[in-house]
Amino acid sequence: MRLHGTMRINARGELEIGSCNVVELARTFGTPLYIMDETLIRQNCREYYQAFAGGGSRDGVLYAAKAFMAPAICKIVGSEGLGLDVISGGELYLALKAGFSPERIFLHGNNKSPSELQFALKSGVGRIVVDNFYELELLDRLAGESGCLSSVLLRVAPGIEAHSHDYIKTGQLDSKFGFTLGNGDAMQAVQIALRAENLHLKGLHCHIGSQIFELDAFRDAARVMMDFLEEIRVQTGWTATELDLGGGLGIYYSADDTPPPIKEYACAIRESVDESCKKWNFPRPKLFVEPGRSIVGPAGCTVYTIGAIKNIPGIRKYVAVDGGMTDNPRPALYQAKYEGLVANKAKEPVQEVVSITGRCCESGDMLIWDLSVPKVEPGDLLAISCTGAYNYSMSSNYNCLPRPAVVLVHDGNADLIVSRETYGDLAQHHLVPERLSSALRGTG
Helix, strand or coil, rough: CCCCCCCCCCCCCCCCEEEEEEEHHHHHHHHCCCEHHHHHHHHHHHHHHHHHHCCCCCCEEEEEHHHHCCCHHHHHHHCCCCCEECCCCHHHHHHHHHHCCCHHHCCCCCCCCCCHHHHHHHHHCCCCEEHHHHHHHHHHHHHHHHHHCCEEEEEEEECCCEEEEHHHCCCCCCCCCCEECCCCCCHHHHHHHHCCCCCCEEEECCCECCCCCCCCHHHHHHHHHHHHHHHHHHCCCCCCCCCEEEEEEEECCCCCCCCCCCHHHHHHHHHHHHHHHHHHHCCCCEEECCCCHHHHHCCCEEEEEEEEEECCCCCCCEECCCCCCCCCCHHHHHHHCCCCCEEHHHHCCCEEEEEEEECCCCCEEEEEEEECCCCCCCCCCEECCCCCCCCCCCCCCHCCCCCCCEEEEEEEEEEECCCCCCCHHCCCCCCCCCCCCCCCCCCC
């Protein structure tokens, strides 16, 4: 397993993160356990900030909260100068509870409810990214009823086919997200927004997908959006002042992944925009990007306790852990690949190849196929790297399994930032009608 951030193997042959021994963390907080490396999170935030907002630039960086949302993470990214991209009323609520400045929050979503839009208006979020004609009319009406002028961006589907899994492509023509550019919907949306009495159109937004390595896809998206901004200016006389190009930069999960550095990604986008501005003599808009995975993904690690082991001679050896698709659904959803090591035997020589299976009642609950490990036995600790993004966020209670805890490590300190769910937590929202209260019968 490639070591990321502050990961290292100590003299006892055990994995450490943030100068905290993973074996001790598992003993203290239990497993499964998400471990987040604060140093690496901050390092990634600073790289983005310097690449886009540093050196006197007007451009901005928004952390995409959907990757991993917790008040502690809001505190970290906010202190590093980043804004926040939220998808729902729940994410907005947590951000505000964390004390995040509402004017630095952008609200996204392809089907925001009236109550979510009212919450955003009342809270004073910086931008609402409008996704469709229904929302365009709805927000205009709600803003009027609230007596406010809502600053908005319009999300556009630019028709860029990014090379990623079909489920995480979002910028192609056939997409549930945004106003389609090729059929005239995007231009019609701009015209409606400009006529709206209670909306202040600031610019456009696009997002072409996730886990993308090819910089040309980002360059093409920036060029297409700038060409469209010029077309809008010609047809309407309106000049956009902002352009949000979303996120999507991929990260390393396994040896097949070759992500470009953040600095190269930033240069590709900014150069493409600057070239278009020069071509069209267009005033340079303020750029925004929305990284999520590339900030927290490599900073996360999940630790499991190994339990049952099943050997099928000549076929496969299954090693089961005490978590699985409930805390990491990505292998089942996207066939995602991960790397792992035995945290308490990190220096021992490889002796076997095993496949790591979760404990859920699903044959598809496989975390890693064909992992080279030392001789493993029940009670060993398996660490899987790069689980900081879309693991806790997409976790579930399937099979009534409680969600794991999340611990933040930094310079030898380990702080719980999300408590482990209990069986009581699972039961607290369940109700039994009075007519069923005595319906159970013995089976003896």
